[in-house]
Amino acid sequence: MTYAVEFQNLSRTFDKVRAVDNVDLQIGEGEFFSMLGPSGSGKTTCLRLIAGFEQPSAGSVRIFGQEAAGLPPYRRDVNTVFQDYALFPHMSVADNVAYGLMVAGVGKRERQERAQAMLELVKLGDYGQRRPAALSGGQRQRVALARALIKKPRVLLLDEPLGALDLKLREQMQIELKSLQRQLGITFIYVTHDQGEALSMSDRVAVFNLGRIEQVATPRELYTRPATAFVADFVGTSNVFDHAAAQTLCGQDRPFSIRPERIRIGQDGPREGEIGLSGELIDIQYLGAVSRFEVRAGNGKVLAVVSPNLDDHDVAFTVGAPVKLYWPQRAMHPLAPEENGHVAHA
Amino acid sequence: MSRMLERRGLSALTDALYRRPALWLFLLLAPPLLWFGLVYLGSLFALLAQSFFTFDDFTMNVSPVLTLDNYRALLDPANHDVILRTVAMAAAVTLAAAVLAFPLAYYMARYARGWRKGFFYVAVMLPMWASYIVKAYSWTVILAKGGLVYWFYRSFGLSGVVDWLLSLPGIGGDSLSTSTLGRFTVFTYIWLPFMILPIQAALERVPGNLIQAAADLGATPFMAFRTVILPLAFPGVVAGSIFTFSLTLGDYIIPQLFGPSGLFIGTMVYTMQGSIGNMPMAGAFTLVPVLIIAVYLSIAKRLGAFDAL
Structure with a gap:
């Protein structure tokens, strides 16, 4: 089977830094695929390797089965939506959108018609004659999208495209991007450091750390069955118990992670199938729908607990008081014994 | 409360100015505006006003009788030639400077980092540290028969090429230093930094990701240059060309030291106000x-x- 994008033993080093370190990855046609990771984890470099702005130091990048290493960006059938949009400031919005057709030698009439159709697709039909500088952040974002899509790429690369937008707009754009991707049926490769964004839109997510992929999985799998401590901690919040903590605090002999919302904070005692530990409540954050508790356990480890604010449940607690935490055993997620997969490779 | 209001001397003045931003702005702008208005524009308008005065060829006196004769005289074939000769040279120098400056400015803005960037800045500006007159005269030595250029083309066996260039009408002459080619060379040398720096500043402001965006959308490097880089750097080219163009238009030293006889606008103005007194x-x-x-x-x-x- 041919993949939209396939990495084989792909590496990119800058001086001595391995920005991308021997990565294997297959991205299927029509997938909404996210590359998630903290800054400097190699996700953007991977995107640039697909776009052609970077060339691999070793390994191969295939786009629809064709080797792309060595091909300049203008010979690749992929288009990019840039982080800060990279709109041409000296051109009108319509000329920006039509740019890809203009350099391809498409006639003026057809260019204008297709640019207008594209602008209507992103709901900016009346903005063609404006300059990018006269648009809001969200509108520029849509222009960048229209400009990349007009070339009918088989793969669209998006480099943190919503990073500069405020929260409401970001949530709205997430929904629009997802429905656009379904409508067009092309492969979206989406780079983000925002795990919420990655979870809400993607078919699959690759979690990057230190130039390597920690896990590739569906959002649900990633959240419920994180493969490594890093994934458990980076995707959502997790209380990660390493080998020692698991043993001394709750008598478990394997490292595990537990999500804050699976922990019950109370005084009553364990229920059927629950284990628990006791600690001191050191902070309460009221967040509206939920409250977030920070509890320091016996050995100094700080645990996060999130519980819904039903019947002003949070008022019963005072900072500094001793509390007990309980969670069902099945909510514990075992982690691979090696704490950090990279130690062995460094 | 009372302690907050008790301020004396300088800090009282600072507070008073802080409360009156308009006064502060006025104090800030008054000196440069006075200088600009009186000394700079004033002298220019005084000169232009004089251009409508009458000059008596016989007594060599200027009388404040208004006339358009001076402007009519500009259209005399002899004066007309001076203007055309100067403008043609200024245009050629500007074009050559732009062509030479762009690649260097591009390298400085996009690729040079660290000490290389510093090196190029200093290298471009170093000639400006030396006096204009010294540089102009040093070129008389460089271009002289037996000088550096002469030695250079002789030792590479290029005498034929140089002789051929000098035999061309319009740019040629008896020797390099008395040819229009020599004059053009010195002009381009002297004004080149004034072209490099504005272009470099303009290119510095073109975000690198615009070039990537152009490539991403299918533009070859040449296309990206023509449709994105050049249009965005063009204000810098225009700024640079204003320098090279107007500096060449007004120069009166290089046309005297190099090239064939025939006045430039600068030498004409110099002669008119200096030796003749025809202000x-x-x-x-x-x-x-x-x-x-x-x-x-x-x-x-x-x-x-x-x-x-």
């Missing part, structure tokens, strides 16, 4: 570069040179 005619000649630059700028604006500003 009105000098004033009329001064207006020519001002007008040419004004026309040039309006054409540049129409071409969209300032759209990217």
